[in-house]
Amino acid sequence: MSALLISGGRILDPRSGRDGIADVLIQDGSVVDIGTSLQEGDAEVLDARGLVVAPGLVDLHTHVREPGREDEETIASVSAAAAAGGYTAICAMPNTDPVADTASVVEKVWALGRETGLVEVAPAGALSRGQAGQQMADLGEMAQSVARVRLFTDDGHGVQDALFARRAMEYLGGLGGVYAEHCEDASLAAGGQMHEGPRSIRLGLRGIPAAAEELMAARDIALARLTGCRLHLLHLSTRGSVELVRKAKAEGLPVTAEATPHHFTLTDEALEGYDPNMKVNPPLRAESDRAAIIAGLADGTIDAIATDHAPHALEEKDREFTYAPPGMVGLETALALAVSELVVPGHMSLLDVIDRLSAAPARILGLQGQGQITVGSPANLVVFDLLEQWQVDASLFYSRSRNTAFAGRTLTGRVAHTIFRGRPTVRDGAVAGVLV
Amino acid sequence: MIKHLLSMDQLSAEDITQILDTADSLRQVTDRPIKKLPTLRGRTVCNLFYEPSTRTRISFELAAKRLSADVINFSADSKSSVSKGESFKDTAWTLEAMGVDAIVVRHSSSGAPHQLSQWVRASVINAGDGAHEHPTQALLDLFSVREHFKDFEDLKVAIVGDILHSRVARSNVKGLLTMGAQVTLIGPPTLLPPQGDAWGASTSYDLDAVIGDMDICYLLRVQQERQSEQLFPSLREYASRWGLDRRRLAKMKPDAIVMHPGPMNRGVEIGADVSESPRAIILNQVANGLAVRMSLLYLMLGGRGEEMVDE
Numbered sequence: 001m002s003a004l005l006i007s008g009g010r011i012l013d014p015r016s017g018r019d020g021i022a023d024v025l026i027q028d029g030s031v032v033d034i035g036t037s038l039q040e041g042d043a044e045v046l047d048a049r050g051l052v053v054a055p056g057l058v059d060l061h062t063h064v065r066e067p068g069r070e071d072e073e074t075i076a077s078v079s080a081a082a083a084a085g086g087y088t089a090i091c092a093m094p095n096t097d098p099v100a101d102t103a104s105v106v107e108k109v110w111a112l113g114r115e116t117g118l119v120e121v122a123p124a125g126a127l128s129r130g131q132a133g134q135q136m137a138d139l140g141e142m143a144q145s146v147a148r149v150r151l152f153t154d155d156g157h158g159v160q161d162a163l164f165a166r167r168a169m170e171y172l173g174g175l176g177g178v179y180a181e182h183c184e185d186a187s188l189a190a191g192g193q194m195h196e197g198p199r200s201i202r203l204g205l206r207g208i209p210a211a212a213e214e215l216m217a218a219r220d221i222a223l224a225r226l227t228g229c230r231l232h233l234l235h236l237s238t239r240g241s242v243e244l245v246r247k248a249k250a251e252g253l254p255v256t257a258e259a260t261p262h263h264f265t266l267t268d269e270a271l272e273g274y275d276p277n278m279k280v281n282p283p284l285r286a287e288s289d290r291a292a293i294i295a296g297l298a299d300g301t302i303d304a305i306a307t308d309h310a311p312h313a314l315e316e317k318d319r320e321f322t323y324a325p326p327g328m329v330g331l332e333t334a335l336a337l338a339v340s341e342l343v344v345p346g347h348m349s350l351l352d353v354i355d356r357l358s359a360a361p362a363r364i365l366g367l368q369g370q371g372q373i374t375v376g377s378p379a380n381l382v383v384f385d386l387l388e389q390w391q392v393d394a395s396l397f398y399s400r401s402r403n404t405a406f407a408g409r410t411l412t413g414r415v416a417h418t419i420f421r422g423r424p425t426v427r428d429g430a431v432a433g434v435l436v
Numbered sequence: 437m438i439k440h441l442l443s444m445d446q447l448s449a450e451d452i453t454q455i456l457d458t459a460d461s462l463r464q465v466t467d468r469p470i471k472k473l474p475t476l477r478g479r480t481v482c483n484l485f486y487e488p489s490t491r492t493r494i495s496f497e498l499a500a501k502r503l504s505a506d507v508i509n510f511s512a513d514s515k516s517s518v519s520k521g522e523s524f525k526d527t528a529w530t531l532e533a534m535g536v537d538a539i540v541v542r543h544s545s546s547g548a549p550h551q552l553s554q555w556v557r558a559s560v561i562n563a564g565d566g567a568h569e570h571p572t573q574a575l576l577d578l579f580s581v582r583e584h585f586k587d588f589e590d591l592k593v594a595i596v597g598d599i600l601h602s603r604v605a606r607s608n609v610k611g612l613l614t615m616g617a618q619v620t621l622i623g624p625p626t627l628l629p630p631q632g633d634a635w636g637a638s639t640s641y642d643l644d645a646v647i648g649d650m651d652i653c654y655l656l657r658v659q660q661e662r663q664s665e666q667l668f669p670s671l672r673e674y675a676s677r678w679g680l681d682r683r684r685l686a687k688m689k690p691d692a693i694v695m696h697p698g699p700m701n702r703g704v705e706i707g708a709d710v711s712e713s714p715r716a717i718i719l720n721q722v723a724n725g726l727a728v729r730m731s732l733l734y735l736m737l738g739g740r741g742e743e744m745v746d747e
Contacts, residue, residue, distance in 0.1 A: 203547065
């Protein structure tokens, strides 16, 4: 019998609305009591006075790179990065090599996650074989595998063919799956390097218009209306997309959405120096888009904050802007960016931010033991200092990759401990048993 | 003087005037029997060209040699260097290790000179980057304009053609506006910036409506591939609506001039007879390129304190 007592922290649980000082007693991996002055003779005590205790964070959007690009990230390294960032679950995107389009690949990813044991790794499956957008992947077999895939996506690019999208939604509807879209019309976005606007024209970089995203978001919402399938829109970046989701929700359609920390923090202004670390897809947009993303997160139009953690090797990023692949890592800075950019300026309450980072994504993924602090539930928790300021140093990341947009930036809010299934995976900011 | 020349944004009207004045004096050198100055003796200039370019590279090479600098030419196809061979950064560091003083860079990727300037101590001169800028082209064009009109004030300049994909247009708009000229961008809507006024220039789709007011008609090369990208119906239609033919030339003011950065598509953006008319100063532009590039190298490398060691 192992017992852990987290004492004196401010418990924040979005699902129940709890916000107050209390102790949390954990035994055999589960929360067994929440209250004041809890005692347990042989329990290890984690002093959480002055700290926030929240449900472990859940990332809907992690590129794990294994199998295929283990030089950039592995399930083990991404699990450590996630734990360091306060996460207890991640959804592994299927654009690996080979693509996660069969039960055997998703089961492998799931098993590697389990073996690493730092976070719950929930694999997403591809919608189409090889993510080529033509032939359905083994949707049912992945859903019924031990990995119990629930979210399916061709993330990396959008499904271009409307009929394929319709069929996939209809088929997934019968499996209780979620159709997740990277909204991007390939013809409008072709060759695009950054957000299309006055700045892209001035910098001489081909633009990706907001319409490239909005067109597909509108199409998929229409198809969700047609098929009744659960639709999740990945990494929304434009004001128009937020408005489309707002209307779809008002209509009662089964639509959810996510946004990334970089889209609520940065704008295309970051592209001025042609730093390939600022290149991401969807691109950093205009200030009005950033404001709309924040408003969407605040009013719940956008359900979740997701990282789109996309590790890239140094040699791939450290080259001409046009040739560098899009994407940035995000697991180890997401919580601090949410605190710094959403809570500190007063755009959102801390409870709502925690909801978007934990309870909401756990609900979308259907992860039962995540996103809540409840007696009887698995103890998946993050303990963090809301006020601590720290400077981002990419050389200290647990991720194998360093392609962050935030190197050198001072952020507020720092993870102290992460508890996964009752066991501390992170103590005082260091991942247990893992060297940087 | 500036350390790197990456964009016309960096240059004030005073800077530009200094560059043009210096070019004026240096041009006299090219009229001498011995066309060489010792100013950059012992300095090394590298032409790093990732895109095929004959005229710009030769112009820089000659400019550096006329100032007695040692010149290295490094040409690589950017497409093949993506898939194999040395990375841009490793090449930059190699040149740095060899003690190069200036790198003149041409690259198909916008911003490549910016990135290069962060990796090396040498001066970086942008000789054209993607669809971003081509500042030395703008400077030689300004030199040519000043040579003809003496003054930029109230000068009306039409830049006609594929503005959207043109680094020449970007640099020229900035330079001309800085010097006090008025600029109108003309072309089909698909080739103009949607926010044309973002650069401080006005825009028009109708060349015939404005050509009579212009002092300068600056024509841009129409790339053949724009037709296949569905940016306009055909080269024939382009020529009929935006090409400068004899009929349109006749509508221009008597002292108005025609400019083109080359290479020309005769019969598309410019009529063959127009390009050969005395109103076209296209060959002057080429000749002035040499003096302006000498001026830049002289100002950027010549006055950097570390004096030349005598042999």
